[in-house]
Amino acid sequence: MRAFTFKQGTSSWNSGTLLHWYVEVDWDDPRHDALAQLVTDSNQALLNAGFPITPVEHSWLHITIDQISSPAHLIGQAERDKLVAEVSRRFASIAPFTVVIGSVLSYASEVAA
Template identity: 60%
Template structure:
């Protein structure tokens, strides 16, 4: 593992905030207790072993549906309104769904959990990307989207990934469900300090899944 580096599109994210489309975890849903246990148990095991990680606080756990790579302060209120309208139109007909979180992986810059199946998440991303492009143009769509995951901790120093993976493999149960019922437009702040890395946000809009025209 090496220290995590925040990205704005394909460039280092140095200052300011960025709008994102996130799927947040609804902690009022009792089915997410298993996810809470998985995340807290695995992070504590790594901290107890001395790994240089910053656990993601439960309220900030999320799945990145897409990043809008234009600085947030350059997107006007009218453009944001149109953005929400365009993405809402694209999301029509996509139903709420559940994906499996796990197994946990010691990645190059922290700890992530694999997400499966992929089809519904890919559909969310395609809808958000299409709506974003219609509202803001290609310049807003420089974020590279790949196999989706849920980040549970960021690395803030170098560490042995293999040793971390051996600890993570002993965490049981190793999987948990997460229900996705909405997509949120959020204004994200990324902070890097000497021994911590954090992502927080202000929620700007919520689009519930399962809508019909």
């Protein structure tokens, strides 16, 4: 496994884009209020420190689980459908769990925790 290199708008995308598995947060669920507060407080701290960021709405935030390292254009729709079906089948048996988030890191392309 090698580290993922984030690509910015000025970087070459000749290698193609990659497919990612994301978890979206249900912001209406009060169990996620602490996460919402962490994001809000972190954004404000970065703004106060002079970081040139434009915070996005919480609805745009996600948790990246994994990525498929083959370029997306090489993975056809039939194979994508099989991937989604298999991952859905496997995730269905996973019970809800708690995740600890912290150590906010600021990069030119993102703010990550």
